[in-house]
Amino acid sequence: MRYTPHTASDKERLLHAIGVSRIDDLFGHIPPSLRERARIALPPGLSEVEVKRRMASLAAKNGTPENWGFFLGGGIYHHVIPSTVDAVISRSEFSTSYTPYQPEVSQGTLQAIYEFQTLMCELTAMEVSNAGLYDGASASAEAVLMARRLQKGRRRVFLSRALHPQYRSVIATYLKNLEEVELVEVPLTGSGQTDLQYLTKELDERAICVVVGYPNFFGIIDDLGLLHEACERCGVFLVTVTTEALSLALLRPPGAWEVEIAVGEGQSLGIPMSLGGPAFGYLACRKKFVRSIPGRLVGETVDHEGHRGFVLTLAAREQHIRREKATSNICTNQGLCTLAATVFMSTLGKVGMRQLAEVNVARAHETSERLLEEAGLTPTFNGPFFNEFVISVQALSERLSRFTSKRVVPGIPLAPWYPELQDCLLICVTEMNEREEIDQLVRMFSEE
Amino acid sequence: MRYTPHTASDKERLLHAIGVSRIDDLFGHIPPSLRERARIALPPGLSEVEVKRRMASLAAKNGTPENWGFFLGGGIYHHVIPSTVDAVISRSEFSTSYTPYQPEVSQGTLQAIYEFQTLMCELTAMEVSNAGLYDGASASAEAVLMARRLQKGRRRVFLSRALHPQYRSVIATYLKNLEEVELVEVPLTGSGQTDLQYLTKELDERAICVVVGYPNFFGIIDDLGLLHEACERCGVFLVTVTTEALSLALLRPPGAWEVEIAVGEGQSLGIPMSLGGPAFGYLACRKKFVRSIPGRLVGETVDHEGHRGFVLTLAAREQHIRREKATSNICTNQGLCTLAATVFMSTLGKVGMRQLAEVNVARAHETSERLLEEAGLTPTFNGPFFNEFVISVQALSERLSRFTSKRVVPGIPLAPWYPELQDCLLICVTEMNEREEIDQLVRMFSEE
Amino acid sequence: MSECFQKSKGQLPTPQLIFETGSAGRSGFFWPDNPKTKPEWIPARFLRDDIPGFPELGELEVMRHFTRLSHLNYSIEGQFYPLGSCTMKYNPKINEVVARLTGLSLLHPLAPLPLIQGALELLRGLERMLAEICGMDHVTLQPAAGAQGEMTGLMMVRAYLSARGNPRRKILIPDTAHGTNPASSTLCSYEVVQVPSNDRGIIEAKKVKEVMDEEVAGLMITNPNTFGIFEQDIQAIAEIIHEKGGLIYMDGANLNALMGIAKPGDMGVDLLHMNLHKTFSTPHGGGGPGAGPVGVKGFLQDYLPVPRIIQGAEGYELSEDFPKSVGRVRSFFGNFGILVRAYSYIISLGSDGLEEASRMALLNANYVRSRLKEHYHVPYSEPCLHECVFTDRLQQKHGVHTIDIAKRLLDYGFHPPTIYFPLVVSGAIMIEPTETESPETLDAFIDALISIAREAKESPSLVKSAPHTTPVGRLDETRAARNLILRWNPSKEDGK
Amino acid sequence: MSECFQKSKGQLPTPQLIFETGSAGRSGFFWPDNPKTKPEWIPARFLRDDIPGFPELGELEVMRHFTRLSHLNYSIEGQFYPLGSCTMKYNPKINEVVARLTGLSLLHPLAPLPLIQGALELLRGLERMLAEICGMDHVTLQPAAGAQGEMTGLMMVRAYLSARGNPRRKILIPDTAHGTNPASSTLCSYEVVQVPSNDRGIIEAKKVKEVMDEEVAGLMITNPNTFGIFEQDIQAIAEIIHEKGGLIYMDGANLNALMGIAKPGDMGVDLLHMNLHKTFSTPHGGGGPGAGPVGVKGFLQDYLPVPRIIQGAEGYELSEDFPKSVGRVRSFFGNFGILVRAYSYIISLGSDGLEEASRMALLNANYVRSRLKEHYHVPYSEPCLHECVFTDRLQQKHGVHTIDIAKRLLDYGFHPPTIYFPLVVSGAIMIEPTETESPETLDAFIDALISIAREAKESPSLVKSAPHTTPVGRLDETRAARNLILRWNPSKEDGK
Numbered sequence A, B: 001m002r003y004t005p006h007t008a009s010d011k012e013r014l015l016h017a018i019g020v021s022r023i024d025d026l027f028g029h030i031p032p033s034l035r036e037r038a039r040i041a042l043p044p045g046l047s048e049v050e051v052k053r054r055m056a057s058l059a060a061k062n063g064t065p066e067n068w069g070f071f072l073g074g075g076i077y078h079h080v081i082p083s084t085v086d087a088v089i090s091r092s093e094f095s096t097s098y099t100p101y102q103p104e105v106s107q108g109t110l111q112a113i114y115e116f117q118t119l120m121c122e123l124t125a126m127e128v129s130n131a132g133l134y135d136g137a138s139a140s141a142e143a144v145l146m147a148r149r150l151q152k153g154r155r156r157v158f159l160s161r162a163l164h165p166q167y168r169s170v171i172a173t174y175l176k177n178l179e180e181v182e183l184v185e186v187p188l189t190g191s192g193q194t195d196l197q198y199l200t201k202e203l204d205e206r207a208i209c210v211v212v213g214y215p216n217f218f219g220i221i222d223d224l225g226l227l228h229e230a231c232e233r234c235g236v237f238l239v240t241v242t243t244e245a246l247s248l249a250l251l252r253p254p255g256a257w258e259v260e261i262a263v264g265e266g267q268s269l270g271i272p273m274s275l276g277g278p279a280f281g282y283l284a285c286r287k288k289f290v291r292s293i294p295g296r297l298v299g300e301t302v303d304h305e306g307h308r309g310f311v312l313t314l315a316a317r318e319q320h321i322r323r324e325k326a327t328s329n330i331c332t333n334q335g336l337c338t339l340a341a342t343v344f345m346s347t348l349g350k351v352g353m354r355q356l357a358e359v360n361v362a363r364a365h366e367t368s369e370r371l372l373e374e375a376g377l378t379p380t381f382n383g384p385f386f387n388e389f390v391i392s393v394q395a396l397s398e399r400l401s402r403f404t405s406k407r408v409v410p411g412i413p414l415a416p417w418y419p420e421l422q423d424c425l426l427i428c429v430t431e432m433n434e435r436e437e438i439d440q441l442v443r444m445f446s447e448e
Numbered sequence C, D: 001m002s003e004c005f006q007k008s009k010g011q012l013p014t015p016q017l018i019f020e021t022g023s024a025g026r027s028g029f030f031w032p033d034n035p036k037t038k039p040e041w042i043p044a045r046f047l048r049d050d051i052p053g054f055p056e057l058g059e060l061e062v063m064r065h066f067t068r069l070s071h072l073n074y075s076i077e078g079q080f081y082p083l084g085s086c087t088m089k090y091n092p093k094i095n096e097v098v099a100r101l102t103g104l105s106l107l108h109p110l111a112p113l114p115l116i117q118g119a120l121e122l123l124r125g126l127e128r129m130l131a132e133i134c135g136m137d138h139v140t141l142q143p144a145a146g147a148q149g150e151m152t153g154l155m156m157v158r159a160y161l162s163a164r165g166n167p168r169r170k171i172l173i174p175d176t177a178h179g180t181n182p183a184s185s186t187l188c189s190y191e192v193v194q195v196p197s198n199d200r201g202i203i204e205a206k207k208v209k210e211v212m213d214e215e216v217a218g219l220m221i222t223n224p225n226t227f228g229i230f231e232q233d234i235q236a237i238a239e240i241i242h243e244k245g246g247l248i249y250m251d252g253a254n255l256n257a258l259m260g261i262a263k264p265g266d267m268g269v270d271l272l273h274m275n276l277h278k279t280f281s282t283p284h285g286g287g288g289p290g291a292g293p294v295g296v297k298g299f300l301q302d303y304l305p306v307p308r309i310i311q312g313a314e315g316y317e318l319s320e321d322f323p324k325s326v327g328r329v330r331s332f333f334g335n336f337g338i339l340v341r342a343y344s345y346i347i348s349l350g351s352d353g354l355e356e357a358s359r360m361a362l363l364n365a366n367y368v369r370s371r372l373k374e375h376y377h378v379p380y381s382e383p384c385l386h387e388c389v390f391t392d393r394l395q396q397k398h399g400v401h402t403i404d405i406a407k408r409l410l411d412y413g414f415h416p417p418t419i420y421f422p423l424v425v426s427g428a429i430m431i432e433p434t435e436t437e438s439p440e441t442l443d444a445f446i447d448a449l450i451s452i453a454r455e456a457k458e459s460p461s462l463v464k465s466a467p468h469t470t471p472v473g474r475l476d477e478t479r480a481a482r483n484l485i486l487r488w489n490p491s492k493e494d495g496k
């Protein structure tokens, strides 16, 4: 049998030691009515060769940037992954270990998490970071829940309409059953930014927090300085959500704008797109909020000889100690993905992170400029953007099918989420888009 | 720069410590005439992304069993490779270590080689095995050289015409400059075996050894019992060469026929075809010949506390000690490939090795039977075979082009090496050939 | 390995942090062009300086750093990992291979449907296979882990009950439950009512009856429970709950005990989550990622989270058009890469393989239990399924506690079991060997535990001061929590 | 890691052999059908019984066994590996990725040409790039390693000279040469005449002149030589050799010192081999596989081994139609998978990268030399290129020898340098840091060596009894050679 090493005589021996004669005796106490219907109706097991063939044939039915012109972003990005990343996370010492509850034999994982926490603090310019959450969307929801815990008595949560629509849905799901909370949507301005005037008007002492994308779903950079000012006036938390973590290597980080909580999705940092998961969410905040943080934290300490070592700490916030009073229900998180990000950030380092971010900005802006100049398209918004932007294309859906026939996906149509943005396309350009690919995009948009 | 960690200030610091001001000063003593012309005219370096694209585009110009019907053997076989194999040999502790000259910190490699030696002894039923050689062909040549050392005064080497033609070429190359050696080719019988009658007649005290394929190049099993009898009468060594190592899991092994030296190619044991390399050659023999063995040997010993440990041993045979008197010039061998084979054989084990060999026999024979019955083809030989066989196909080359248009490679045409086997095709069927693939082969041969 | 050496040499007891190595200006990344952001693209006030404290290392330094760190970890492929409730079984390497096929790993979740048909076929297939294994009608693959599955499930309970007029206030949870159960309940605004287990380690129908009323939304039950004991009364309990209009949510984290042996769907369970990173053998990765699909009976299907995969005219489609749905619980479609591994695992094993997996899991656990029961106190005499629980009662009289036994096991080269859980048993030692361990490994582990039981008698201080051979000694956890240092600080080292 | 623990605990000092574990009938392999060979297919007398002694393990046991073994090894990605003459540089991970592309790894060497055009294009490209780097006209990629390259080269020398009437009898080889040089000469029936190096560590033209005559086929010279010293007289020597009709064969194992700095082709070298597993960074794999391409000047091209890649009308072709060729030196086309890695490495670095690699290799070696020269005796004052040689002369007076220094380095977490080679210097310690090591690593290594020099004075017995911290202690090599045990023996263990 696959992966069970027991031979017939092994079984005999074990049964004998247990003192029963058949394996069925071990669960003889399970009601027969259950036993009778327990048989699983699935095909017989496959050899590795057959499994590989099956999976390869499924894989062959999909399209990837390897065989399609590819300009998709919207929360998941096609970025370079240095070969160090997979080399490290494939090491079974990392991939097949458990949550580091026994610190003496988990220093590898623990130190790596401590390094991850440090890197995320530096990247976001925040004081503390946890060890990671499921994804950017649930991290946003956790941030709102955390803000709510810290802002007792308040009940309104403002979500920018420029926040990733799926993230807004997830936040809504998480909050739905907390009846005292009210979600308010902050409209957009013509530059694709969060409407500051609206906020200034609406914010008051009832507000828990304002959640904005940074950059937002349209790739656009909101002015966190002004937003934070508006929030601060009424003691409202500003929560930033970054779906494109790479942007923080270049943009003024949330911490520099003094936001209270900065969360985001880490997929850009060395993790393949993988249909959107697994990657990881991160949550960083001011140190004074540390006891309200959801998820794991690793802290530095010493052993009995005074040697530095690392342990999971402040566990009293967590479900396995605090149960119904925990700061979150999260247990298994996305450990190996945060390790991938740690290796990614370590490999690129100070120099490489900046350079990669600049390459993204340059390619995206050059492409945008060419689309306006050479293809005569219209920008939907005029706010500054990182590596994605929205353009308006006449007869979009018709054009899209022409792109498909040429094996190009030029972007994400926005209408399903933003009815007001009919015929608008979110185009993402990263370092992975080669010159010829961009040329083709411009050419195809130029053709009438 | 790629893979050199030196920053400008690192360089400054090192130069200062050395006491020179420029790196060029370090090789100022190299004649200027050489310096002037030293510039390498190659394109600039590429990023990982670019390298991957370049390599993928080269790879895309090739055809593999993943996208072609594939019945090629002839010394390199498409076999299953359990995923354990790559998982182990990718571990950098194995792949990035050096030859285990420092045993205290190389016990991993040393023990694995010791296990390899044991496995090869068991597989061949010989008494000792070395740690591997370059490939089956050079291992054959080394076996002949070894036999020559042990059979002083003799000078004739008999090579079966059924021995892999490339191996015969390599043996000829290795022996060409040893003027006293004479190569004699032993003809074939109608059953595709080595001509015993010829041998019985020709062998005498001048003969060093007879080298035969087992199975031979046509997949056919020579009767080693009769051959060894003929050799033994005149004190001639019988050397067997196995290109399809998997066959030894089922066939009576060379040692059971009392051959003196058994060599072969190990590619079948867990190593991808990789255009024929790297894989490894092996050489096993009777224990009394051990001091004449070429290549490395690992032996068991103890440390100062009496704990078992392993070391390279009998190094006095080798080039780094014995120099021009060494048993061989081999130094770097194919270490990681022998490790792959060790993992392969350990994963399959006693049960799996046998099973896999039986599957090969069954598929090859069933295919052969169907080609004769359903497609009406003629077998070229009638000797018993393992997983490849020769059939005669009228108007072969014409038919081959039809196969090519259907993306099937039905076998290896033999005419280039055997002019007498015009229109003969060597067809190999392994466990990797699925039923549909075999059906297609039979169908295409059945079409007129 | 070097760390071991260093430890025994008394030098460099822990490796450097990645921030403590390297040299200014170094990078392991090479990119041919280095453009600069123009002010007309992004105004300067939105830009930052370099990221302070980020590492500056070459590629080799990065590899060496993490390779060395890896050597400080225990892992399944290094040794036995008998963590109760965690199902640390072997993670087949083939799954890692197929998950890395670029046709699966390079998919974009917002790509047009024709580009992801293979992925949707896989997901649909996995939904069906999981439903069959559990005896449920529908499955959602979205939840990222067991806890998110619980939350999703409870939201469905709430939505369903709300639709029938009253979401109700309370959830019954046995005292043996995992901490995520109550924590998830809170997230759904349910108040937790703890149901005590009896002296056989299980929940009795009559206890449930006592607390069940029309304000109870349902029962969250783990089966087999965290003692590894089958909840004998489950069918009767389900009747009681159902009669009063409540639902049965099963925590399926221990499904590894049940495959082919009993289907939750036949026990009266209305919905459950599974931990693919346990029963379905995706690697734990030092803490994730996992996946926590939720299976439901037909009457709950309208409440499943969106998007759902449906069969359309031209292939699979994604639909959000389920007005009763609890909504979206995470972005995109869940932890796809993990789902791929679980799919590959299930088709590798097939019916018989899955059943054999559970059977051998039971055989191994019972063997451990029967060999250790003379040496360690067994709190419950009930037969166990896939895991077994002991306590430190016999050792306490020598002053040796569960934590000491656990740490001493490290010296024997074994990872400790889960300890101090379930909470209802004092000093619990919970052992789940899983089916992938050989009898010889179990024997070596059992022998180590027996030897420790002897040491506890004969030289308790040896046990109490363990571990003696790990890269670091027992760590001061109190200090970590009091004097919080949660990140390396550049100023500390560089004197900046 | 477990082995370290076990060591310090004094139990299980070495792991079990794979044959000592498992259980009869177990296998890590699963295949759906299990047919039996019919007697009419293969007569029974040609069949064997089961393979005695073969392991019987599950997949997890296999993985665990080899994972544990791996932990007993030093490796580049674990620590610095300053082996002189071995060029243990970092092996970029990207090369491992591309070498595993199935379009490269699943190619059959006897497939029709249209199926291997990409492979041939790659090989042709690599031939050209290597020729450019060395300044040669043609390259063969067939030789499997340096030694086979030497043999191939000498066969070409012999074939060329034979064609001109006399293969000649002798080969001149410096006393500093690697052992493969004389061993390869023997294989080609050449008698070795050793040329002594002078007190500057190099070969003098006048020494060569003394021994050169019409019976000498040529000179085999390593440049830079195995001291890391550039053979200053090489051009003069080449003239002497050429004048008498001989050829210059260069052992290019140390090419890592020369890229972009000096081309062998400009030095009068007629042919040379390169070790791709050194200069071109393919991993050493615990002893291989490598590749030893040979570059030649135009006048030797007819003698290159077959097959050769030629450009045909419909793409690349393979030709054996070179009647003067030395023939075939191995099956198929060489170690293709290694050639792929070298190709990837070269295009990654490009001109500037290759030149920088050599420059940094020189910088690192000179730095080590300058910092250590006060502490260890330097036999030659000549400037060094990519490696440097010391001896134990200063330590000998305390009874400490090279071997002790080497073993003591293990306690400091470093792999020892190459020792007792080159043979001409007594107690040689040959250090080749390579370009991929950072100055910080060099400093740590140098500090360790300085500390050992101090220990040699102050506590020589500590050094002489090293290593103290390795999984096994100093091993009894004499016993291994006297009481030969070259394989595990089933009968020994099972009492069969």
Ligand SMILES: Cc1ncc(COP(=O)(O)O)c(C=O)c1O
Pocket (backbone or CB within 6 Å): A330, A331, A332, C085, C086, C145, C146, C147, C148, C178, C180, C181, C222, C226, C251, C253, C254, C275, C290, C291, C292
């Ligand atoms: C019984 C039980 N329930 C729930 C969970 C939570 O699952 P996860 O860690 O995947 O969120 C666990 C995991 O440890 C568990 O053991």
Ligand SMILES: Cc1ncc(COP(=O)(O)O)c(C=O)c1O
Pocket (backbone or CB within 6 Å): B330, B331, B332, D085, D086, D145, D146, D147, D148, D178, D180, D181, D222, D226, D251, D253, D254, D275, D290, D291, D292
């Ligand atoms: C100087 C020198 N020449 C030749 C060789 C032989 O090369 P290979 O080991 O690849 O056969 C070596 C390798 O160690 C070497 O260092």
